[in-house]
């Protein structure tokens with residue numbers, strides 16, 4: 001199973017699309033590793049600088065409809081090779097979400113209220129998350145405060161994470 | 175309880191229901207292109223599983239960057255080409271015979287009502303125009319599709335959109351779908367199938383229905399679906415004449431995949447198209463849509479006519495009717511990419527290519543190229559393109575570039591004017 005613990009990168013914008021996660025001009029690469037320097041290169045909004053803000057982060061917390069646009073699995077791959085295996089958002093585009101679990105990564109949904117609270121209370125502080133996968137909860141540490149947030153994950157998604165992705169799961173079952 | 179189109183198709187392709195509402199379904203076709211397939215191929219090779227579930231059900235094309243523009247794209251082409259040869263995939267379309275995937279595969283007769291299709295490309299929803307369930311997937315789903323011929327989906331929920339009235343002159347399928355996306359929002363149909371129906375859809379050609387279904391994904395939809403009717407049968411007839419006694423026979427068989435009258439929908443939306451005007455996007459999301467008239471005068475640097483949305487012969491005809499006898503503005507670069515060799519050929523024979531060239535357009539070979547900013551018309555930072563494609567994300571057609579999505583008619587009129595303009599002014 002992949003690592004779902006680490007420092008949080010807060011991306012305070014909805015509808016972050018796959019062209020912003022990894023621009024099409026890098027789709028000529030045929031290894032995942034080659035995508036590493038280009039993650040979020042075209043994402044532009046106030047308070048985000050891809051050159052400084054990605055380093056050392058392992059988890060993204062963001063708003064709604066993350067990963068909309070193209071089917072490119074290069075988007076999860078670009079996250080994965082940067083050590084980011086977990087995204088937490090209000091909602092996702094279908095293909096992106098499926099691609100994450102298909103790679104044995106996680107795209108977890110939390111309510112807009114909880115996401116909003118995390119942005120208000122944690123996004124200005126160094127924040128880490130520890131994932132208790134067995135008990136469906138995140139332990140969020142921000143500043144001096146620690147809180148627990150429970151999440152839900154479907155049986156299928158859990159099986160994909162445990163199998164290490166859809167290829168291994170399907171190979172065993174079909 | 176009655177069933178929707180997608181429910182009927184899922185039930186007819188059932189393999190497994192491992193968890194909750196997850197259905198693993200059998201695939202009738204797996205489509206492949208050179209951007210998303212090579213990583214799957216390399217992974218299969220690395221796993222010692224370099225094989226395909228059924229070479230006759232896999233169709234492949236090099237379309238995004240073709241002919242190759244550099245050694246990286248040449249390598250992508252080489253990987254898919256050699257894989258196709260190794261695995262006896264006969265329906266593989268290489269340079270000279272290749273075109274944009276969602277235009278060439280229907281043209282070759284590879285889609286049927288009731289089919290299940292996946293491809294590593296989000297606009298695979300286009301093929302729903304034939305009454306199929308066709309969905310874009312990532313490389314891992316593609317890889318499993320290639321190896322096992324199955325894919326997992328949530329059992330589909332469906333939104334039914336009824337388009338009533340009659341399209342006014344100068345208003346096309348593109349305007350209808352832009353206005354629908356404007357209403358639904360970019361995630362209004364996420365995880366759902368959209369059934370498009372009603373008199374306006376019934377009157378549409380297969381080309382127009384493909385334009386409509388092509389952009390279902392821009393509202394988050396898994397697939398856009400139109401009901402099979404005589405227009406569908408006529409389009410497919412050259413490929414199915416041997417399989418059916420008559421067209422009526424074919425129709426009866428295809429209409430098994432029309433929804434039941436008591437099918438249950440997640441949402442029902444009715445749109446009256448009679449008052450619709452030409453539409454255009456103004457922002458960086460496909461749901462930022464306005465009437466063209468409200469954007470009149472917006473300057474553009476480039477006009478692009480092509481792609482899986484609007485690069486078909488009908489689109490070129492509409493644009494040519496407006497361009498005929500005109501020159502495009504000196505301040506604009508016009509680029510047209512007929513979506514397939516057959517479309518290019520028809521456009522040549524009908525004199526359409528000459529009209530484009532006389533007007534000052536550059537005519538490229540069939541390819542995705544500029545649509546995703548990979549070749550053949552990439553924008554410079556700060557430039558603006560009026561485009562018949564389907565995505566206006568910031569930088570989509572080139573880093574720092576802006577895209578206004580519109581119909582081929584609006585794009586042609588814009589090319590002449592040098593700025594966004596209402597195509598009514600140029601009505602033939």
Ligand code: SF4
Nearest residue numbers: 274481482542545546
């Ligand atoms: S034409 Fe554009 S949208 Fe269509 S398949 Fe090619 S890149 Fe994708």
